[in-house]
Amino acid sequence: MEMFTQTALKNVLEALLMGQDYRNEVTGVITDQFLRYCIEFFKVIVETKIDDKRITLDWYKEHFINNPDLKKDEIAINSGINMKTIQNQRGSTLKSIVIDASNENYEDLKNIISELISTEPDLDIKMTIRYNNVSVELTLNETLVVVNSLAVKRAAIRGGAWSAIGKNIEKPLMLALCKLYSVPSDYVDDSYTKVDYVRDETAYSREIDFYLKDEYFNELLCEVKLMGKGNPESADAVIARGTDIFVADTLSETNRRQLDDLDVNWIELRSDIGFRKFKSVLEKCKVPHDTSREPDINDVLEVINDKTLYSSYY
Secondary structure, three states: OOOOOHHHHHHHHHHHHOOOOOHHHHHHHHHHHHHHHHHHHHHHHHHHHHOOOOOOHHHHHHHHOOOOOOOHHHHHHHHOOOHHHHHHHHOOOOHHHHHHHHHHHHHHHHHHHHHHHHHOOOOOOOEEEEEOOEEEEEOHHHHHHHHHHHHHHHHHHHHHHHHHHHHHHHHHHHHHHHHHOOOOHHHEEOOOOOEEEOOOOOOOEEEOOEEEEOOOOOEEEEEEEOOOOOOOHHHHHHHHOOOOEEEEOOOOHHHHHHHHHOOOEEEEOOOOOHHHHHHHHHHHHOOOOOOOOOOOHHHHHHHHOOHHHHHHHO
């Protein structure tokens, strides 16, 4: 299932074009995904009780870590570790390596929990899960294992969501801007099939978010970053790539000076002028467009509701 539905993408796009904060939509998706995961996770625990399987830490290890039917990222999460950590520690995320790392982390987790419980002898927490008239009660040890696994899962969902929204909104946002200013389709390239070499002609390549073409059909590299003022390194990376047009959610004063000094055309969506700066960028870059009028709120709403903007993802 896609993390972001067409409705969620539309809501994010609307917030961006209106110069508003889009983050509430993303946090809502994170919460929804996490709670859905929790429900399914708890159902699996109860279903094992229906099958007369005893819930113990050893059983948890057998069912949630050394289960050959599970995907490797599921195994890692269940053991309380994420795939990035395994990659950094082991240099690989082959399933056999993930299983080995997960077992090791799980044993470490059990030891930590045992030591913690021994220092709090008067503490007793039990988690009771009821489903289809069957209830399962987890001990303090088991509860802490589950809570830790859920915390790792939420972190994974959170990281995936912020990464996904940036990637999935790039094309709809650029297409929306082009539609608002009636850029002819011949001057828009949203194929995502190109790989561009860094402008210093080194051998490193990367995927470009979007291309526009000027009146001579020269290609203009476009980059979209939903960055906050607290992460200027995102702008630094874009500058290093030789981007021609840079669209951002917010920019710091340092970012703006850097971009201006390097003659990178930028649009800051959460600013007084917002997306309307795109017109002057089109003029400077000599990209054909409609110069007769500025789009109003009705134009923005019409474009946002254009389902073709999101067709690449569904």
